[in-house]
Amino acid sequence: MGRGDDAMRRMPASLVFILIALASLIVATLAGAAAVIAAVYLYDHATSKGNDLAVSLIALHAAGTFTFVTVFTLLWSRRRNVSWWCPITAFAACLGLLAYDTVLNWRNYDEYYAPFFWAGWLAVAVSGGVALVLSRRIQLRTTRGRENSL
Secondary structure, eight states: OOHHHHHHHHSOHHHHHHHHHHHHHHHHHHHHHHHHHHHHHHHHTTOOSSHHHHHHHHHHHHHHHHHHHHHHHHHHHHHSOOOTHHHHHHHHHHHHHHHHHHHHTGGGOOTTTHHHHHHHHHHHHHHHHHHHHHHHHHHHHHHHHHHHHO
8 A cells, every 4th residue: 555545544534534525526526527518519519508507417417426436435445445335425425416406406497407307317327326336346346455465
């Protein structure tokens, strides 16, 4: 393990959790921003007025969910072995943020935007599911690596 891993093990768990959550949030936001640019350009070259916001939110949440769950699990696994609770909790946090965003934008809801809400939830479910599968592989890899180093 590297010097960063040793330093992380010496810090209190609550501080490490906050630092890992912030780092994961920053990386997820950057990945989401890149996905927003790509999705809006691919959707309609950013020419519509209302659809671009909906497409942007879908891309931001889907890419952000995948990145947050994966990075959070990977960074936490550097401190200690992770159980299935780690990626599930990260995914639940992303679903909570999506629920908050849905409620916040509910006043703009009409029949025209209904498919965008459904597409957003579906995209987050799929990207979160893929992230959970990938996180399971991270868990298995780090567990095997620690067993081999003993």
